[in-house]
Amino acid sequence: MAVSPFDHPILSGLVGDAELAALFSVEAELATMLRFERALAEAEAAEGVIPAEAGRAIVSALDGFQPDVPKLRLGATRDGVAVPELVAQLREAVGPLHGPHVHFGATSQDVVDTGLSLRLKTVLAILEDRIGQCAAAVGKLGERHGAVEVMAHTRMQAAIPVTAARKIESWRAPLVRSMKALHATPDTLLLLHFGGAAGTLDKLQPKAGDAVRRRMAGKLGLKVPSHVMHSERDVIVGFASLLSLITGSLGKMGQDVALAAQSEVGEIRLAGGGGSSAMPHKVNPVDAETLVALARFNATLVSGMHHSLVHENERSGAAWTLEWLLLPQMIVATGAALAIATRLAETISFVPLAV
Amino acid sequence: MAVSPFDHPILSGLVGDAELAALFSVEAELATMLRFERALAEAEAAEGVIPAEAGRAIVSALDGFQPDVPKLRLGATRDGVAVPELVAQLREAVGPLHGPHVHFGATSQDVVDTGLSLRLKTVLAILEDRIGQCAAAVGKLGERHGAVEVMAHTRMQAAIPVTAARKIESWRAPLVRSMKALHATPDTLLLLHFGGAAGTLDKLQPKAGDAVRRRMAGKLGLKVPSHVMHSERDVIVGFASLLSLITGSLGKMGQDVALAAQSEVGEIRLAGGGGSSAMPHKVNPVDAETLVALARFNATLVSGMHHSLVHENERSGAAWTLEWLLLPQMIVATGAALAIATRLAETISFVPLAV
Amino acid sequence: MAVSPFDHPILSGLVGDAELAALFSVEAELATMLRFERALAEAEAAEGVIPAEAGRAIVSALDGFQPDVPKLRLGATRDGVAVPELVAQLREAVGPLHGPHVHFGATSQDVVDTGLSLRLKTVLAILEDRIGQCAAAVGKLGERHGAVEVMAHTRMQAAIPVTAARKIESWRAPLVRSMKALHATPDTLLLLHFGGAAGTLDKLQPKAGDAVRRRMAGKLGLKVPSHVMHSERDVIVGFASLLSLITGSLGKMGQDVALAAQSEVGEIRLAGGGGSSAMPHKVNPVDAETLVALARFNATLVSGMHHSLVHENERSGAAWTLEWLLLPQMIVATGAALAIATRLAETISFVPLAV
């Protein structure tokens, strides 16, 4: 199936991003969920919350554990989340003696949200890398062509001549600001979520709870928040907003390129461009247009993320599901836009104004 | 990959719809695009626009033609749309003699938009069927439980007792209105798009152009618009708006069910519900919450569809791509919501107020 | 105050519409609310629901009744709606004997939603008039300039020459479709809302309730729905969607004009345009740009209207308030866009391609 172009065997070549999409494959998702269960078992065994043998049995069962995906699908249909069925399958794999110690004290949201944190860690690393490359490519474009005299356009009308550097800097500066914001993100975004049924780790002693949390966070390379943030989604929505700031600024660059590359304007020359099935002579600014489309896509979806802030009570099935429907696509759109913009910056050239 | 939950092997069990998603598989998409090319070749041969043998050769080559999907992906990356590469592959399959007659006078948008029309025909049929079933299920719920006395709630506070019929009718009536709107849709939505490079069928004589169009529309079971509507997207955005009206009204039903099924309220009893990994005793209103999530999802995406109305000039790559990123998911979300709401209506029961 | 440009003494000249904005003045709003109370009193007196003298006393008090607006403001702050305070003021004006019969059997939402219906009646008339004028102006533009040869542009690149008629028709046809949709709207939109506390007219006998409703609808020129639609908002959200379809199609026209009027393209000549404080020689396509801004404004707000469909239970304070925050602005934006587009169509001219 390919309801979303990001999952589409053909269209993902246009708007998708294989590297980031891989993080949202079912395999990657299950792998991070099972990493949570492993870290939990190890930490709880180390702190004496579950028997040491139980811990070893769980870890051992996790080696080579292959979840039954069709059954997980049925479980998700029934429970709204795959975790209860995943835990049941894992308990069966562990066996009747130690199985009941699997997932002890945890709730579905701990598993899902921590699993997401683990993948967001890679997402952040990829995006930081990409945005650095993109800003560098735009910077180099400035070095190559910044001195070219082009026409400034205000309100869709020719204004006065400026150097291309002026335009290029308006593409690069927002990337630099977003890069800084991405750098500042990890501490608030890459959190361990472990709170149990209602965020209070009710099945663990307070002291043991804190100790387990610290151990888990250490194993998983995540931060421990001051309290469990199941129902506080501002951090994740803030991240989604940043994604849309990035694609929006790249959309401005795309729009500028498409306008400057118009047949009648010709201030930017595309190194190659889209062909037409009806007019083989055309050179369409496909990359530039895709940047605009991805900008408007994220500008649309970011709204739903902000709506998901109204996350009622200790856990909202509705608001949480809404995030799942939106965030992965926003991430992939952002990665794709950065790659496309880098390619564009590397290949376009500015054409001096005819005298 | 499964960037979108609608394409996800697990989560599609919660929010997806296999029947509708199948219409957006790459196979279904290519099949409808090739139906366009077949109808075009047949109609152009019949009208003498291309040689009769060319028509036969194209039709014959289309039997069993298997597009090279990885190459189509490369083509879409380059051209923004797979059609130029698809046409090239088809021309090669037809051979050098008749190959040049493939796709004669058509443009990529003709193929893609007509291909969508063909699938929307099935979409409409499925949605009409589903909405009929859903309205019927809600109607039967009214027959079974309409007389039960429940508490009306205004502004989140108990107001005065009413019968359940009052609440049920507020779920059914919008479905009936949307059903009528769906019935009225085909004439404007299920259009043949055949206009060539700029919508004027410049490569065909005006008379032949009209005749080819009529023949194609007959073969494909589509309507011929008064003029080519490449850049007029109000019809498709109107359809997206209707989809969101449907899911929004079902979201209201879901919200009502979740509120009435609250532990402290207990006016609605769920036949079964989601389990929790931490609290096995709970019966979570998963279906009801999913309806709310899908409502907010479509309410979010519909905005992007409205932005795509600003479709510049004779064809906007940016605005058109934006539609692809949004519409299929909105359709699948709507189909899923209708199926979920039907299941919910069939299984919930109203509990009389304790005296 | 002028938080919204539609209310702004300066900017309303750019984006606003005095005629439509007047319908959302506090005076217009209170006048329609009081028309509801008058019709209610008359109908209830005629049907014997309240004493005939009470009916006369209420009607008499309404003549020249001047609500205390600052007190209404306090009331709205406290109650979320001004009606309880308005009813209290009106009861005081009627006096202790007949005052208690004021507003008998009605609830705040009856007054507010019927008041809106009464103003929407005028809104529809104005918009129908405007859209007719706009379509006519665009049609005349086609008569004047349709034969001019211009360049078609696809994907932001020159494609092949077409006549201006092709472009103009892509502006006119969506207006004609929206005009038809506006014509078809009144039966579902212009409803009397009279349901009492929970939509069941619990304080009136069923028979009397129906009779009062019919009388009121007759007096107010509104339709009686089959049942009270307090919590079914699809009709009003459908109307909002139509508004955004209109502005979106006009935004396409605006975008096309701005692109064709670019200094380097020059296919459209503006009769006059915006001046610049820095470059007095410029002719900015202000009207065209404003059409794009208004299109994107409505495309944004329509999303919130769709979210308001999730209107929980028999009356949602949150969802209802959200409508108030969005719909009036969408209406004014639509009226303004139609007026601007008409002016644009009347004044632009197409410039033949240089040979």
Added chain:
Amino acid sequence: MAVSPFDHPILSGLVGDAELAALFSVEAELATMLRFERALAEAEAAEGVIPAEAGRAIVSALDGFQPDVPKLRLGATRDGVAVPELVAQLREAVGPLHGPHVHFGATSQDVVDTGLSLRLKTVLAILEDRIGQCAAAVGKLGERHGAVEVMAHTRMQAAIPVTAARKIESWRAPLVRSMKALHATPDTLLLLHFGGAAGTLDKLQPKAGDAVRRRMAGKLGLKVPSHVMHSERDVIVGFASLLSLITGSLGKMGQDVALAAQSEVGEIRLAGGGGSSAMPHKVNPVDAETLVALARFNATLVSGMHHSLVHENERSGAAWTLEWLLLPQMIVATGAALAIATRLAETISFVPLAV
């Protein structure tokens, strides 16, 4: 007029904020625009860009200068912005000798965007103050009631008992995070915009340009950006995103309060609440519902702000106008939500679970 409830004499009592709205009155707007012109004249005179007498004449004319608002309205209609007309009026007031030196080297966007910066400075101060008060009030609520045992609810079902502190902390923590983000904002948001026609200060010598900028920034208490950011809107859109993060988190608090205050739940007692015109006994959670409405309002509008990032070329009339239509309302909504949430936190009480 009162198209927007924020400008409405009655409804602004519910959703509005007089203190913040005052910053968007036409008077406040013109005052900040004229402060720009004064600082410009003073700085240019000090740097010898304009004659010292011209500087004095302009400053002197500005004392008591009363713009002709109806003419500004006409100007905005024509030019898309009031500045050309404002400058013309000011030049007339200065007289023919020195008038031509008014606004020297500046463009409309310099005036409008710097005028906004000046008002955003006050906005930030007010919001910081408000968010501090709100966080404090929520904190005190925790001190008063944090120990009360309440029921946690996950997925709209009773889960396990927790202390109210758990819930209260989920309201307070996002406020604290947003407070930090607000504190960090000034350096990027409170910018002097002075770039002239195309952002290059083409009419000033580079050295003089920098010196004038530094002087102006000092006079106005604003930062000088490294380059002119006319077309880079990520900073302002990031601020809008933060506003929506704030209202979204307060919307969660509102939703929680409304749910806990339900008649059947009764975990939160409202100190007073909205009355009903039909059911005088009711205590409606008006403040809580308004928080939800304002959250969804900003979650809707923030999308349009992100769309405005696609700000083509050196100045986009369309994207810039779109900001004007959205940002002031988002600011007022945020201020109002903070005030409402503070009032709510100060007045609600948690009711211990019945045993």
